[in-house]
Amino acid sequence: MIDPLILLFALGVAARLARSDLRFPEPVYEALSIYLLLAIGLKGGVELSHQPLAGLAWPAATAVVLGFAVPFMVFPLLRHLVGLARADAASVAAHYGSVSVVTFAIAVAFLERRGVAVESFMPVLLALMEAPGIIAGVLLARAGSLGGSTVLREVAVNKGIVLLAGGILVGFIAGGDGYASLKPLFSDLFRGVLALYLLELGLVVGGRFPDLRRAGWRLVCFGVVTPAVFGVLGLLCGAWMLGLSAGGAVVFGILMASASYIAAPAAMRMAVPEANPALGISAALAVTFPFNVFVNIPLLARLGGAL
C-alpha cells in the first residue's frame, strides 16, 4: 500500500503541472513548517531525556564532521562536471551539505509504519547537521573567509535551527510528564499536518520544474547521483562506524542524502548574494527531494535490512 503522504505530495505536483489554482497562503505554509520543526524537536528532546547521553557523543561528532565535509566533496563536481561558477557551485554545495527536515520526517514515518525502530537521538543529529554544510558553503564561496560574524550569527539564529534545537532543549528539560499536555497537538496530529505540508510542497515542486530546464541536465543528474551515493555511504557509516540499528542507519543515510530547501536557501541568499538562488533550491526540491522520497528511502530501507 502506498503511503497517503506520498500520494498527497504527488497530488500537489500534478495539480501544479495541471495549472490548478490550488495554493496555500504563505502564512499557512510557514505555520506548517514551524509546527513540523518544533514537533520533531520536542519529540526528540523528550525521548532523549529518557536515554543516557553517553552514546550520543560519537554519532554527534561524526554528523557534524560529515555535514561540514559534504560541500567540500561535491564542490569540485559542481565546478568541473556540472560547470557552475564558483559562487553558484558553493551555494548548491551548501544545500547538499545541510539537511532536509521533511525528508527526515518521511523516512521516520516510513520506518514507523513498518515497525522498524529508530534511535531516539536522531533528531539531535538532524539539528546538528543543519548548519555545518551552510558554513562550509560560505567558506567555499569566499575562498576560506566567513567575512565577519554576521554569517555565523544568521546561520545560528536561522528559524529552522532555533525551532529544532530549541524544541529539543525544551523537550529534554520538560521530559515526558511536561510534554504530556502538548502531546495531542505535537504527536497525535503530526502525520496529518505532515500530509498537509506535503500537499503544499508538491505544489511548490511542480512550480520548480521550469527552473530545471534553465539549470540544465547536468545539475539534474547531480541531484540524483549525489543522494544515491551519499545515502549508501551514510547507511554504511551509520551501521559500521556509528553502530546504529538498521532503522537508525537508514535515517542517517537519508540525512546524508537529503538537501536543505528551507535553511540553506535563505542563508546562502544573504551570505553569497552573487550566487543564483534558483539553482540550489530547484535541484534540492525538484530533483533530490522526490528522488529521496520515491526511490532512496525504500532502497536504503531494503539495503539497511540486508546489512
Add this chain to the structure above:
Amino acid sequence: MSAATHRRCQLTIIAEFVLEQRLTAAVGRFGAHGYTVHEVRGASYADDGVRSRDGTGDTDRTIEMKIVCERDVAEAIAGHVLQEFAPNFSVRLLLSEVEVFRPGKY
C-alpha cells in the same frame, strides 16, 4: 474647513523578503521617521521565460516597503539600496510626490 497639506516624497521599495531586516535598518539610519511593509507577489518576463515570485519559501517571497519622507532622505535611502543590493538582488525603486497632512510626522 479643509486641512492644509504639505509636499513630501514616497519611496516605494519592492524587494526580496530576505532583505527586510537590512532595509528597515537603513531606513532608520538615513533619518526617515517610519515605514510600512507588506508582502506581495509578482513575476517578471525574461527572454527565457517567466520568473515568478509566488511567495513559497523565503527566497521566493517579496516585500513592498513604503517610506514617506523628505526628498533628500528618500534619495539617500535609494542610493544606498541601489549600491548595496541592486547588483545581486531583485529590487525595484519608485519615487513619487505625495501630500501629507501632518508634516512633522515625515
